[in-house]
Amino acid sequence: MTAIPQSGAYVNFYQEKRGFLSWLVTEDHKRIALLYFWAISVFFVVAFILGLIMRLELIAPGRTLLDPQTYNEVFTLHGVIMIFLFIIPGIPAIFGNFSLPMLIGAPDVAFPKLNLISWYLYVLGGILALSTLLYGEGPADTGWTFYAPYSVKTGTNVTVAVLAAFVLGFSSILTGVNFIVTMHQMRAPGMSWMKMPLFPWALYATAWIQVLATPVVGITLLMIVAERTLGIGLFDPALGGDPVLYQHLFWIYSHPAVYIMVLPAMGLVSELLPVFVKKSIFGYKVIVYSSLAIAFIGYFVWGHHMFTSGMSGPARIIFSVLTFLVAIPSAIKVFNWVSTLYKGSIEIRTPLLYALAFIFLFTIGGLTGLVVGALATDIHVHDTYFVVGHFHYVMFGGTGFAFFGAIHFYFPKIWGRMYNQKMANVAFSILFVGFNLVYFPMLVLGMMGMPRRYYDYLPEFTLPNQISTVGSWILAIGLILMITNLIRGRKGPKASSNPWGSVTLDWTHTQSPPTLYNFEKTPEIERGPYDYTDYEAYIKKNLQS
Amino acid sequence: MSSHAVSHNDVIHFDPYGKKLGMWLFLFTEVLLFGGLFIVYATYRFMNHEAFHEGSAELDLVIGAINTVFLLTSSLTVALSITALQKGNAKLSVNLIMITILFAGAFMMNKYYEWTLKFEHGLFPGMEHYNQLSNGEAQFFNLYFLMTGLHAIHVIVGAIILLIVAYHIKKGNVTKDRYIYLENGGLYWHLVDVIWIYLFPLFYLII
């Protein structure tokens, strides 16, 4: 890569081209990131509202709001949207797209057109998923896992829902391919692999999972379509199929997929911590290798979702052991983060709060994960609210909070303005309290034996359910506050190009908002990504007007 | 002057290796897409050993073998067309691609004929004979139609890709010094071949 053509006056990537149409045909990674941002945010809010509706139904035993069938459809749609349209694409497609090229000193991703195509596939998948509301016998009622044989028998719009997931998988694959090639080919001169920041590294590990795991679920979902349309018995035991094989295939993807969901979040946290501690990340290489180890071992633990499905004894033991193995690199990361904080000059800003919340909530999610990963204990809590609590701690408490943290972190870079930080902290606190009120009772309910996926429950479960429902209102208030504060922040005071005092290229060498190709000229890598010695002088030297 | 006039190509250099790496990554996803079906195949063959044997006996080995030869030969002609272009012989290169596409057509004709026979025998899901099959044998034919069907789609897509590449060679966009698109088209085609290399013994040669 040679010098990037000099531009005269500062023209940021918004001013480069104007008009609605210019966004729909853009190949700029930052604009595509924003396209994703708006689309994903809409879907998140929709699914969030579905979550609130479920909680409202569960405020008291018996039927309050929804009939059983509608409840089944609501939790399925909630799960499908949250998983395939929010958590999986969320961080890579928005913040990966936005900052990956900048973090490695590149003008764009390797395949800009493909990047735009991925977005269109995403939108198509989203529309397909929502369209199931409109016709036939209503949206799928199978749960987001589409387990056979029910998914083959039900009259609801499973076929379209499954095709939506297939299209979304394709979008995810293309993003993965794009990112891998980008990191291989477009790092700035001097940026060896071991000088690459940790968010790109996490995206790298993630991208490999996207490429290598997604096709398996793609074909599995197509088999469901084939089974439904041709009336064949691929997974239907009545016709000689094996429903457990469906579960195998589904989880061969969907367990690695949980690492698609959480690795990018871990990468973001590793990126955020040094900035607000002004100190190098503890154990850079260990974090890199643990990401790769998670991606690799994570491929072989899918069976832990099937302990009660009738797998053979040896298989259950093997998968349980492997599950404990994969917990190790995750735990290592937690120790690294905590050690990074140790003796740092910690500056409490909103993004850091979210990062700390991530560490705390993810740890709870991880520890409860050991309970469901251990063969003996899982038998008791499988398919109870304990599982629902567990994965919300990992996905929402972990990835969701990292996602919010990333918005607050990149906000001044994306929009060149600063939101009201006090209000942001208030919103954070409310979200944090609300979150724990919603989900901690679920862990308790699971231990008490309340099964998941029911619109109703026994009277003895009432109190924790009510706490959880009230918590969901507090969570909603926190979210509304956060969103309004961010929207108003776009008219806030102008932000400098490096308001957090970070030493990574996305902050030191670009404007806020960045120019079309990010850098005036290809940056030269003078130091490691988290080298905070004399950082003030270094930042000043590279300060953008 | 601002950077308005700057286009992507000024900044992002043409990178054949990157494109090739991207293609290989995409091929991996194709391998694993079929991989899912191979997993199902392995499981059901394990569970229905006899039935798969009987099912296989219904397939026509000669047709399968001829198709194998067609695909292997088409793989050769693609490889030759790359050699030709590398040596600067664009015309030969295009002709070799055309021969490849002819073989793809022959493969599809053969396949069509084979499937028609199966239809006439009522072996397609939902047809009379199929409905009388044992569960295991029905499973064999489910997989037979799914896997060879998906493969056939890939043959068609591969042929279209090669046709487009041939057009660009003719137009002079793909040349001796810039042949990555041909190489990538070839890679895709070879993958289609490789998948058939496995499909052939797994369906036609079960003892």
Add this chain to the structure above:
Amino acid sequence: MSEEHGTHIVEYKFNILIWIDLLIFTLITIEIAQFDFQALTVVIALVVATIKTYLVGTYFMHLKFENRFLQAIVIGVGILFFVVLFFLFTDYLYF
């Protein structure tokens, strides 16, 4: 910074040689299939298919002339698939 994109030309003749090998292996796999080796039959068929794949990959797909990384990931994906099959069959074999 990108890895060398060396132009290695595989000669016409050599390609044809590979093609003949492939045809021979096809013949072998058909011939062998006439005998019953019990459980080994499918193994033999897969081994022959893998040899053919090796030939196509190495020469037709030019893997022999690619860098180590590309070679490694191709082999890695193959291994990955078989490890997945292995773990899957810890379920089906012990039932």
